[in-house]
Amino acid sequence: MAVAEWAPLVDISEDDKEYVIKAELPEVKKEDVKVTAEEGTLTISGERRFEKEEKGRKYHRVERSYGSFVRNFSLPDDASPAKVTAVFKDGVLTVHLAKTEK
Numbered sequence: 001m002a003v004a005e006w007a008p009l010v011d012i013s014e015d016d017k018e019y020v021i022k023a024e025l026p027e028v029k030k031e032d033v034k035v036t037a038e039e040g041t042l043t044i045s046g047e048r049r050f051e052k053e054e055k056g057r058k059y060h061r062v063e064r065s066y067g068s069f070v071r072n073f074s075l076p077d078d079a080s081p082a083k084v085t086a087v088f089k090d091g092v093l094t095v096h097l098a099k100t101e102k
Helices: none
Strands: 010-014 018-024 033-038 041-048 067-074 079-089 092-099
Antiparallel strands (some): 010 018
């Protein structure tokens, strides 16, 4: 069964105090996601695992993608990589990246 590579969809926004990145990660466990900020890059990586095959169950169509993923984002000059927080709730990872004081 061939499975396409995938990358979670993201929304990126900002206000006066921070940048916010929201990534859709349905059926991904919190412990299977890693967020790092170093050398000017924010990286979100992880894996969505395929359900284990059950004896007697046949799959007629598999359209959702599974496997490892990596998304990299260049940090803006006013972002503070030391002040990154992340919340994982209801299949959405929300990363808060504080802006540096001017």
